[in-house]
Amino acid sequence: MDFLRLQRPRGGGSGGGPGGPGDPNDPHRLRRNPLVWIAVLGAIILYTVYDGGLPGMPGSEDETRRRIDQITDVGGPFELTDHNGRAVTEQSFRGRYMLVYFGYTWCPDVCPIDVLVMGQAVEMLGQVGDQVQPLFITVDPARDTVDALAIYAANFHARLLALTGSETEVAAAAAAYKVYYGKGEEAESPDDYLVDHTDNMYLMGPDGVFLEVFPHGMRPSEIAHAIGQYL
Numbered sequence: 688m689d690f691l692r693l694q695r696p697r698g699g700g701s702g703g704g705p706g707g708p709g710d711p712n713d714p715h716r717l718r719r720n721p722l723v724w725i726a727v728l729g730a731i732i733l734y735t736v737y738d739g740g741l742p743g744m745p746g747s748e749d750e751t752r753r754r755i756d757q758i759t760d761v762g763g764p765f766e767l768t769d770h771n772g773r774a775v776t777e778q779s780f781r782g783r784y785m786l787v788y789f790g791y792t793w794c795p796d797v798c799p800i801d802v803l804v805m806g807q808a809v810e811m812l813g814q815v816g817d818q819v820q821p822l823f824i825t826v827d828p829a830r831d832t833v834d835a836l837a838i839y840a841a842n843f844h845a846r847l848l849a850l851t852g853s854e855t856e857v858a859a860a861a862a863a864y865k866v867y868y869g870k871g872e873e874a875e876s877p878d879d880y881l882v883d884h885t886d887n888m889y890l891m892g893p894d895g896v897f898l899e900v901f902p903h904g905m906r907p908s909e910i911a912h913a914i915g916q917y918l
């Protein structure tokens with residue numbers, strides 16, 4: 688009996704009767720193990736990044752559909768600066784499709800996924816995808832300088848252009864796209880804050896006219912398919 692006890696797994700020795708904390712059959716055991724949750728989170732992130740989104744995010748499918756159906760005419764003039772320091776306007780991209788996303792480089796979760804998805808969608812289109820210019824427009828110009836955007840853009844896609852500007856220029860661009868953004872509370876220092884923002888991707892035609900919106904959560908393949916219909 689003592690011998691058997693010694694052979695038990697760690698934690699199963701004392702006080703760990705059936706159903707107790709050390710019992711491998713205890714249904715609560717998995718939930719208590721932080722490693723399990725780390726693995727689950729990792730799997731969710733991998734799934735989200737490589738194959739699209741999480742079902743039911745950010746709202747139900749119906750809710751998302753309703754939200755998206757309300758978006759009919761977005762876009763318009765903007766005057767911004769790209770991550771190479773060049774002045775650009777909406778006219779700079781005439782004759783090409785624009786895939787436009789508003790976000791910020793400090794965004795811890797949604798933006799990196801969406802920008803990765805955007806790059807993958809463009810990549811999936813192959814050579815015809817060259818007609819599409821992916822654009823990341825910051826909603827946080829205070830922190831997203833030209834240099835910050837240059838580093839950010841390089842991490843995602845070779846053809847991604849990241850745009851910034853003055854507070855006024857960024858506000859005008861966001862207004863043209865009916866994009867909401869709002870700075871959250873500062874945490875430990877003045878430059879430590881989140882920015883809440885609309886997380887749609889907009890496809891604009893070569894004439895600058897709005898074609899389609901892709902909400903957060905769509906798979907790169909779905910986006911690529913939808914864009915491919917126009918090319």
Ligand code: NI
Nearest residue numbers: 790794797798
């Ligand atoms: Ni974001």
